[in-house]
Amino acid sequence: MTDDPFPSSPSAPTVAVFRPDDERTDRAAALLERLGADPLPDPMLEVDPTGAVPREDADFTVLTSKTGVELAAEAGWEPGGAVCAIGEATADALEAAGYAVDVLPETYSSTGLVDRLAGEVDGARVEVARSDHGAQVLLDGLEEAGAYVHETVLYRLTRPDGAGESAERAAAGEVDAALFTSSLTVEHFLAAAEERGVREAAVAGLEGAVVAAIGRPTAETAAAAGIDVDLVPGEADFETLARETVAALE
Structure with a gap:
């Protein structure tokens, strides 16, 4: 058989x-x-924190990851303006850390966030707090929309x-x-x-x-x-x- x-x-x-x-x-x-x-x-x-903290005097602060949110929260960061999350996971992390999420783009990407903010940031100070490998398109897009952009590297990503x-x-x-x-x-x-x-x-x-x-x-x-x-x-x-x-x- x-x-x-x-x-x-x-x-x-x-x-x-x-x-x-x-x-x-x-x-x-x-x-x-x-x-x-x-x-x-x-x-x-692998996450290697830099010890840096996001600026607190920005009109808009952009967080792009759960890791960045956790590091900012651990440092006692207190945003002075609107808080922007690049996607739902970042937004959930912000809310879990006690921050209000003021801006969440429809498309979860750097381009999506630029599109969402384009009509609001002309002349505004925008803080972008993220890793050392963030997409340049986010900074360029915000600057093209008229924002004064400052980037803070919260952590480095290594292998x-x-x-x-x-x-x-x-x-x-x-x-x-x-x-x-x-x-x-x-x-x-x-x-x-x-x-x-x-x-x-x-x-x-x-x-x-x-x-x-x-x-x-x-x-x-x-x-x-x-x-x-x-x-x-x-x-x-x-x-x-x-x-x-x-x-x-x-």
């Missing part, structure tokens, strides 16, 4: 995730498991020691999907692959995987490096990215 009366269930797809090396990696892995995937956590970002297991697994054809959440995760993935001597093989290995990028800038960075992007989610948040990617694997 050749038929197995108790056939084994297909194995869960392996999904590489590159969230920062903190509770976000744990939450991402837990979400992927609930969605029926086998998470491959490989943090490509953790030991990152790169996902690159080796991709090179071996063992990754079914990869979730890139910023241009920097793409760059750090490739740098880790280069260090391990598998860059070309890792990029080739991703050709057979579902490669997802959280937004167009991330997708453009990947494409410029020779990585074909299969999916950009309808909303630029991690849960939507994960859900749409796992659905694409079915």
Whole structure:
């Protein structure tokens, strides 16, 4: 008899995730498991606080990440004007820290925030508090709208020691999907692959995987490096990215 009366269930797809090396990696892995995937956590970002604090005399202050909000709150920052969040996750972090969110763009991106503020910031002082890898388009767009822009770097984003297991697994054809959440995760993935001597093989290995990028800038960075992007989610948040990617694997 050749038929197995108790056939084994297909194995869960392996999904590489590159969230920062903190509770976000744990939450991402837990979400992927609930969605029926086998998470491959490989943090490509590590937060290095600078100790700087956002200015308090601005007419508008822009926060672009949960990490930035937490660092500002820990420093006792008290905004003097309107508080702007680049997306829902940042807005949730602001509210959790006790700040009111005055501006939240319809499109969660630097361009979306510029479009939202364009008619309000002519002649205004705008403080942008973020990481050292923030998109230049935000500063340029606000300045073009007539704002006096000041940037405060709250933290630097570095690549953790030991990152790169996902690159080796991709090179071996063992990754079914990869979730890139910023241009920097793409760059750090490739740098880790280069260090391990598998860059070309890792990029080739991703050709057979579902490669997802959280937004167009991330997708453009990947494409410029020779990585074909299969999916950009309808909303630029991690849960939507994960859900749409796992659905694409079915």
